[in-house]
Amino acid sequence: MFVTRVLQICGTAEGGSWFTSQVKELVKRGYVIEAVVPGEGPVAEAMRALDVPVHVIPFRGYRPRDFRRHVNAYRAMRALVRSGRFDVVHAHLLKSYFLARLITHRSKRMPGLVSQVPGNAHLEMPALRAVERLTVPLDGITAVSCSAFVNDFQDLGARVVEVVRYGLDTDAVDFNPDEQSCRAALGLAPGEIAIGMVAHMYPTRAKSFREVGVKGHETFIDAAAIAHRARGNLRFFVVGDEFVGTGSYKDALMRRAKNHEVKIEFLGHLSSMADFLPAMDILSNPSTSESASYTVIEAGLARRPVAATKVGGLTDSVIDGSTGLLVPVKDAHALAGAFIALADDPEMRERMGVQARRHVIKLFDISATTTDLERVYERLL
Structure with missing residues (x-):
């Protein structure tokens, strides 16, 4: 059976390029889509630009004082889901799919x-x-974003788990072809090796992330200090700001770099990677999750090798040894070793960059x- 009518529920009103790309491709393939978002913002605007009907239902938040709003949001979403207009409800992000499961x-x-x-x-x-263990059996299909998560959700009791990655229009991703001007804008001298990290900063009270945050900024800073002592021609850059919070987490990260006596340039939020990635020789992702x-x-599309953690x-x-190097989580010495190995071997960097582009496009x-997602819809029905 070919699905034609899908209600897409997005848990964020901001960003959401992964969601927009998916909906755009589904519309292109003839699906009739309506979207639920928790507030006005870029996601709602992107949906309207695609002529997708948008339902703004403010279901975000967990504060007890918002209880009445949450009840009203639940009722509005339940009425929409029960309207008989949809073959599939497709919910994205935590609270969205918790609510959809209950409804x-x-x-x-x-x-x-x-x-x-x-x-x-x-x-x-x-x-x-x-809550996941209690509710995940209610899914028709649980779609996970990578193969590493399949066992996690099977162990929690999911009935059917499928891998559906969030993709992007790789043809539309464009970078500044003038690498030298990009490097000059960052003050990079000939012979200096630029190593960059791009990630939001997520302060959290979760015990697992107290010493090293979700995105592993602490590991990057510690590895930068180790690598810098071994190779004086390395330059380090961090793109991204504190996603939520007061800014105290970012301040703590900057103090950590200062205490290590390593210069790391914190560039804040950049709306585009078009000028940044061409200036980098190596990209790092030391996430803990x-x-x-x-x-x-x-980075792969820009033909840049990646030094990352072996997680999720x-x-x-990243194909270890082919498109980049993978190291254990929270291991600053191993990450520093990956930085040095890549910095010392320009031919390896070039070879890995070519292979990385081929891999991520595939x-x-x-x-x-989206073809993978279509198979999930068909199996669901």
Whole structure:
């Protein structure tokens, strides 16, 4: 049976390029899509630009004082799901699929549910892990963003788990062809090796991430200090800001770099990688929990090798020894060794960059990932 009517529920009103790319490709293939978003913002604007009807239902937040709003949001979403207009409900991000599971539970009038799980960091929190264990059996299909998450959700009791990666239009990703001007803009001298990290900074109270945060900034800083002592021609850059919080986490990271006496340039948020990635020789992703990482995919498209941790979806997006180097999580000495090995071997960097581009296009182009999603829809029905 060919699915034509899908209600897409997105858990964020900001960013969401992964969501927009997927919906755009589904519309292109003839699906009739309506979207639920938790507020006005870039995601809603992108949906309207695609002529996709948008339902703004403010379901975000967990504060007790918002209880009445949450109840009203639940009722509005339930009425929409029960309207009879949809074959499939496809929910993205944590609260979206928790709500969708409750709404579609034990009702023959409901469409099938695909819960798309982008990451597994929340499983480190006992309360959220318990909620997953209780509710994941309610999915028609649990779609995980990388092969490393399959066992996690099977162990939690998911009935059917499929890998559906978030893709992007690789043809539309463009970089400044003038690498020298990009390097000059960052003050890079000939012979200096630029190593960059691109990630939001996520302060969290979760016990598992207190010493090293979700994205591993602490590991990057410590590795930079070790590598810098061994090779004086290395330059280090961090792109990204504190995603939520007061800014104290970013301040702590900058103090850590200062205490190590290593110069790391914190560039803040950049709206585009078009000028940054061409200036880099190496990209690093030292995450402690990660799916595929759009930045790693973009680095591959820019023909840049990656030094990353052997965790989650990074084992999909980086082929160790072929498109980059993978090291153990939270191991600053191993990461520094990867920096030095890549910095010392320009031929290896070039070879890995070529192979990286070929690999990410094959695995993450939106055409391939949407075809995988179509198979999930067909299996669901």
